[in-house]
Each structure stands twice: as C-alpha cells, then as structure tokens.
Amino acid sequence: MRPAAPLELAVPLVGIVVVIGVYVVAVLDQAISELVGGGTLRWRRVAFDPLRSAAHLVTQQRRTTERPDTPGWILAPALLSALAALALAMVPLGPTTVAADPETGFVVFSAAIAFVMIAVYLHGWSPNSLFALHGAYRFGAQALSLQIPFLLAMLATTLPAESLSIVDIVQAQESLWNVVRQPLGLPLYLVVGVGASFWGPMNLPDAADLAGGTGVEDSGVARLLWKSARSAMLVAVAAMGATGFLGGWWGPWLPGAVWVILKTLVLLVVLIAAGHLFARVRVEAFVVVAWALLIPLALLNIFVSGAVLL
C-alpha cells in the first residue's frame, strides 16, 4: 500500500461522494427522461423529485415475505453500497489526491465489480419470492458472461502503464489518452460497465418485465438503499471509465479534480441516456454476444495494445 489520504479524511470523503453521486444520477435520469420524452425541462421538478421519492420511501410502510432470509436481505444493499464506495475509493482526483492507491488497484476494482453479482444474487434469493429469484438467475447469466470482457477491457489499460495501480494508469495517459490509444477500449468498457451496474438496456435483474425483479419485494428504506446503491455503482463505473480511458486528471486550464468530475459526468450522461434511448436486451441474446463478440474484441484490443507497445 502506497501513501494515500489519511483514513479519517478518506472515509467520510468517499461517503460524501457516494451520496452526491446518487443524487446526481437521479437528477440526470429525470432530466434525460424528460428531454427524450420531448417535454420541456422543468428544473424544479428535476431537482426535487428525487428528494420527494426518497422521502416517500423513508416514510413508507415496510412489507415482508413468507420465511425470507432476513440477514441476507438486509446485507445485500449494504454490500452493494460498500462495493460502490470501494470502487470509488480507487479513483484518483489527482496524482496524490486519492482515497486509496494500492499497488493492485486494478484487481481491487475488478473484485468490487465481481462481487456485484454476489450482492444482486443475494438480493434476489433472500426474499423467497419468485420474480426476485428469477431476476437473480438472470443476473447470474449476465454477470458471469460480462466478467471476462470487463476484465480484459480494463486489463488493456494496465499495459501502457506497466502497473496495476490506478494512479500509474492515469500517469501513463499524459501524452495520449487511452481512448485514442485503444479505440476499442472505451466502447467495450461502457457496454460491459452498463451491464455490470445493471442499468438501462442491461437492467435485466431488476427489469420491469419482472415487476422489479430482485427488488420486487423491497419496500421503504430497503428499497431506497438498494436504488441508491445501484446508482452509486453506476457512478463508480463512470468514474473508473473516465480514469482508465479519458485520461483522469489530465486536461488544460482547469484543475485535475475538476477534469475528473467533468469526464465522469459526461460518461454518466452517456450511460443514463442509453437507458432511455435503447430497448432492454434479452439475456439469451446478450450472453451469446458477450461470449462470441465481446471477448474476441477485448482480446483483439489487448493484442493490438501489446503489439503497439512492443
């Protein structure tokens, strides 16, 4: 572990970033939804609707199911939030401004993404309910197919850096961002990233055709926590995309931290807009695409990046 921000400072900061990120996702989602729907943007509604929904959920009556696995049900949203916070802690705002910069940052981030499937599966299995379980199994197929292309797309960014540390990955992009160096990288990362954070067209486990999927039995605070955790995961995926492919803190005129936030916002808009512009994919078709198309493309990306470096 290399020197990073002191724990007393880093932990609250990451927590604040998670809370702000969740709110920003809710606002962007509402705004893009109204723009895509062709309506006029009403800022008051866009800004306050998420807060109103949150207040509604906090005061809602709790429901439960017959013989659920209560510890698992409580644990699932907490686990997903913790994973999002862990992933966000790996994102550097500057060469030394980072919550944690372990030597194996890439592996830590990938482990957080891999554990998302455990959180979603636990969330769908524990309520002892049909549609929730159905959503959990869908995500099992989806996430297991996504893991390898996700790892390979991210792994390519460690090649120019010759390091698994996220700070080193950004340092290596000073002259040329990875989005130019590896043209396949960012599109691949966004496709698998939107799948790993089960958002928009890839929201199969919590889909409306399952009446809410793994979240169908959630109510009140538990539902709010699960939705927030999902949004936080989306922020983490966008922030890591901005870091790994869009050059992180590198950029003219503005301070590095502002660049990281701006780039993260751009990717967030892309990811959220995808949810309103594309239809939900079918899991059977997607699994075939992941194994037969995304993995070969990701391998090609790695081979080309390696060959260029040699």
Next chain:
Amino acid sequence: MTDALVADVLFGAFALGSVITGWRVFRTDSMMRAAFFLLASFAAVGGMLVILGAEFLGMVLILMMAGEMLVMAIVMVMFMMNPAGLNPMWMVHQHRVAVAAGVSSFLAIASLGFLVDFREDPNVQPEMATVELGIELLGDSMLVFQTAGVLLLATMIGAVAIASSRGRFGAAEEGSEEPALDPEDRAAS
C-alpha cells in the same frame, strides 16, 4: 495504534472470520447459505494474504471466488432438485468419515507451518512480490502453467459446446424434440 498492531488485529479478525464462516458452511441448512458462507470464508483468507504482503494473490483470490461460488451455487441448486436451495437440508453426509477427513487434513496442513523453513527476511514490498510471481509464472514454472492453461481452455470450450443451446435436435429455446421412434412418424414430421 501502530500499523503493526492494526495489521495484527485485522489478521486475527480475518483468521477468526474465515474459521467461523467455514464452520457455518456445514452447520447451515441451505445450499445457498452454505455457498455464501464459503465465499465469506475465502474472502477472509484473501484478506489474510493481503495483510501478509501477498497483495496481488489475496485480491485475485477474492476476485475469482465471487464468480466461482456463484457458479457452484447455481450448479448445486440445478442438480440437487431442491427448488432454489430454499428447502432446509443437511449439508453433510457420512458424518464420521467427514469429521475424520476434516481433522486429519487440518492437522496435515497445519503441520506445514512447523515443518517448513520460512525465509528470515520477509518480503515487505508488495510490488516486488507481484514481480517475483510474474517471473516465476513466465520463468521456471512456465511449462506447468502453460500446460494447465491450455488444458483449462480446452475444458472450457468443451463445456460450452456441451451446454450450447444448439443441440442435436435444434435450438433449446425453440422447444426441441427428439425425433419419433417409429420411422413412419419421423417421415411424417
């Protein structure tokens, strides 16, 4: 608290956590819970490895276990005819043999801790540990690992081919049916 003390406390917590969750694997009454406990146990072992300075190995262990445990849970539920692992069941069978095998393998592995001559100079630089691992994998042990890698790849391709939806009787999602036994029916259909 000093860093060394924090490391000791964390190591103890992970060690205790891995043993307790490992014990719960056999005492719980559901396959899914057993899989989750086993995952927690492995994750705690990964945490111990990280604290021991093997950062890369520890994190990779945690990373790989997430997918493996999910696959294991799904396959267990598939073959055990226990709907979604929700029905209570015993997680052990052949109790005496299992206890004897467990105790003897624990003693055998634990005795390694006393029998092996460990290096006096602990490797304190995690980045060097990763570098040494890479040199070992692509140096002396290359043949072993490349052979194992090709073997695993062949197994994966074989498993995908077997599990593929395009079987002998058509695509699985289109309700494929075996051909009729009677040749005349077969000609008609």
